[in-house]
Amino acid sequence: MFDAYEIRKDFPILNKLVDGKRNTYLDTAASAQKPLEVIECVTSLYMNEYANVHRGSYWLSDRVTEKYENARKIVQQFVNAKTSDEIVFVRNATEGINLVASTYGLKNIKKDDEILISRAEHHANLVTWQQLAIKNGAKLKYFDLDEDGGFNLDKFVSKLTPKTKFVAFTAMSNVLGTIFPIKKICELAHKNGAKVLVDACQYAVHKKINVQEFDADFLVFSSHKVYGPTGVGVLYGKYDLLCDMPPYQYGGDMIEHVYYDKTIFTTPPARFEAGTPAIVQAIGLGKALEYLMKFDFNDIEKHERELTSYATRKLLEIDGLKILGTAKDKGGVFAFDINGIHPQDLAFILGKEGVGVRTGHFCAEPLVNMLGYTSLTRASLGIYSVKEDIDILVETLKKAKNFLS
Numbered sequence: 001m002f003d004a005y006e007i008r009k010d011f012p013i014l015n016k017l018v019d020g021k022r023n024t025y026l027d028t029a030a031s032a033q034k035p036l037e038v039i040e041c042v043t044s045l046y047m048n049e050y051a052n053v054h055r056g057s058y059w060l061s062d063r064v065t066e067k068y069e070n071a072r073k074i075v076q077q078f079v080n081a082k083t084s085d086e087i088v089f090v091r092n093a094t095e096g097i098n099l100v101a102s103t104y105g106l107k108n109i110k111k112d113d114e115i116l117i118s119r120a121e122h123h124a125n126l127v128t129w130q131q132l133a134i135k136n137g138a139k140l141k142y143f144d145l146d147e148d149g150g151f152n153l154d155k156f157v158s159k160l161t162p163k164t165k166f167v168a169f170t171a172m173s174n175v176l177g178t179i180f181p182i183k184k185i186c187e188l189a190h191k192n193g194a195k196v197l198v199d200a201c202q203y204a205v206h207k208k209i210n211v212q213e214f215d216a217d218f219l220v221f222s223s224h225k226v227y228g229p230t231g232v233g234v235l236y237g238k239y240d241l242l243c244d245m246p247p248y249q250y251g252g253d254m255i256e257h258v259y260y261d262k263t264i265f266t267t268p269p270a271r272f273e274a275g276t277p278a279i280v281q282a283i284g285l286g287k288a289l290e291y292l293m294k295f296d297f298n299d300i301e302k303h304e305r306e307l308t309s310y311a312t313r314k315l316l317e318i319d320g321l322k323i324l325g326t327a328k329d330k331g332g333v334f335a336f337d338i339n340g341i342h343p344q345d346l347a348f349i350l351g352k353e354g355v356g357v358r359t360g361h362f363c364a365e366p367l368v369n370m371l372g373y374t375s376l377t378r379a380s381l382g383i384y385s386v387k388e389d390i391d392i393l394v395e396t397l398k399k400a401k402n403f404l405s
């Protein structure tokens with residue numbers, strides 16, 4: 001049985017007071033808290049089983065290499081890739097997108113070609129393509145969303161042209177909460193002859209990833225948002241595409257043979273993992289995904305759907321509060337504005353009560369500006385969020401509002 005109150009017991013930090021107050025953590029969209037299993041896994045590696053990978057021929061190095069490669073297999077299972085060779089460990093989702101843009105992108109997207117992304121992209125999935133377009137003379141285009149932030153098939157299709165070579169989009173918006181129909185978008189992009197990158201940073205926490213069912217060409221997410229350590233992320237790529245891509249960085253571990261005047265690069269995924277990787281973090285990510293996979297994603301979704309509608313109802317009780325992003329298909333992310341109150345002031349008062357929310361543009365400045373704001377407040381849910389978190393948020397918001405207006 002899925003019980004968020006039981007789950008909270010797995011996360012030590014949620015059971016500690018913050019500045020003397022209950023830890024009402026509503027910033028999971030920025031980074032998720034870690035279960036004890038992950039923390040212990042990381043600590044134990046440094047205590048008992050630490051060495052570099054892929055190099056030594058002694059017991060410790062062999063053990064760590066085996067665990068590192070096993071983490072790759074766990075990720076493969078998590079995204080349902082065909083083989084673990086399709087899983088590249090990177091620093092974070094941002095690096096995964098940069099890797100694709102500067103290898104696949106530079107090689108295959110040419111002058112006057114078009115790259116299509118949504119209006120709701122995180123800077124990681126916007127600036128990267130914008131800069132690639134500036135570099136190679138391609139054109140970056142945006143598809144619009146509905147008034148309520150929902151995905152609109154016609155608006156997407158209307159931006160596809162014979163020149164569209166690449167489509168990139170967030171599977172779940174970190175501002176609007178909108179969930180995008182991944183499989184449909186991939187299908188239409190492919191029919192149009194374009195390759196697709198899915199930014200699954202938010203989606204990975206809330207819904208089941210299945211790259212084979214989606215038929216995604218590339219997909220990225222970050223460990224720290226799926227209850228794993230910071231410093232590591234995942235790039236999934238179809239194997240034949242990865243094979244056709246030049247290296248991203250040069251150095252140790254990515255070579256077959258090196259001569260003074262030339263280098264033969266090795267095959268993926270090692271080709272894209274130059275230098276010592278985030279060994280402990282990758283193994284910790286494996287542990288976090290094992291933790292997550294113990295649950296049925298249907299239960300996670302159901303829990304979050306219930307909490308999302310509860311939170312929506314409660315938040316809208318507050319006079320003058322507007323939620324940005326009210327699509328039918330949306331996850332547990334609430335960006336909101338309270339008429340006339342600066343988010344920074346709100347967050348300060350919330351913080352005093354132990355409520356952690358985010359303010360600003362959430363790394364989606366053009367979107368927030370387009371919605372008519374420079375700054376918003378955002379609360380976001382995780383597997384461990386409960387009604388009490390929402391109640392405390394809403395109570396404190398009401399108090400803050402009385403105080404500030």
Ligand SMILES: *Cc1c(COP(=O)(O)O)cnc(C)c1O
Nearest residue numbers: 092093094122124170174201222
């Ligand atoms: C957090 C986030 C990113 C960037 O993740 P990093 O871990 O900072 O690389 C990209 N896209 C979305 C939708 C995000 O929420």
